[in-house]
Amino acid sequence: MQCSDDLVQLYIDGTLHAAEAAVVEAHLETCPSCRRRAATFKALCWDLSRPVQPTPASSLDPDALAERLLAEHRRLQASHAPGRGALGLALLWLTANPAVVRPLRTVGSLGHAGAGGLLRAGHRALRRLLRREGGG
């Protein structure tokens, strides 16, 4: 084998097959230059693998970051949930839809007493719906 920087590095990384590693090892035994090179790369890899504390340290406040993440999560949840805007659009569609408006007119023709009961029931249902929207 000829002297090869790349082969020495592959050997140090432990990525050679056993037969290739044996060839490199045999070469290292007879070549002082490659032996020194291998020792240096080994020491370099060792030091590169040591945990490095960055300087300067982070000044990010963990509590502030956690709060920002919570706020982001709430914003996403709110944007995915059907909101008041959706309810408003639904009511607009209902009032503009003849299939809904016509029966209501019929109810109106029942007279004050007959329609009153139906309207009160409808009003209660609407209040329940709005309460749910407000709470959610």
Added chain:
Amino acid sequence: MDRDSTIIELCRQGHAAGFTRLVAAYQERVYRTAYAFVQNREDAQDLTQEVFLRTVRAIDSLDASRPLWPWLRRVTTNLALTLLKQRRGHLPLDHLPEAALPAEPASEPAWTLLDLRQALADLPPLWRVVVTLRHQEDLSYEEIARLTELPVGTVKTYLFRARRFLRARLAVQEE
């Protein structure tokens, strides 16, 4: 449930404790990795915040049975690579100008960790990303290639050149 799956579940349910635990568990590691890539505190802090925001946005799609760190590492690496490409200006990301290449070491190199850190800061950004993923994250050539979307051969080339540069640079400093 282990730590990461608990964090994911708490975050999904919108509990403040989930976000506090997520930050406590990983803020330093994400910052350290980002700093190793970009070598600048402000950029590393911005990247750290962005990594966590993206994690929160993706929280429903994360697999709670798998560890969180590989996901965080991937997002950190991708964001750092994007930033480095934006910031490069006229400087090459993946090679050194000829004049910056030190001569082969005449003697046995010896160094302090401070020398090593300074020499790392002088590496072309892509070489430094590869070195960090290999040595700080203990990833294989193939894993680095997948993460950085570089060919495996390019990963090896950057890694070997970076080590040669460091060896020569540290020896020159010692003389």
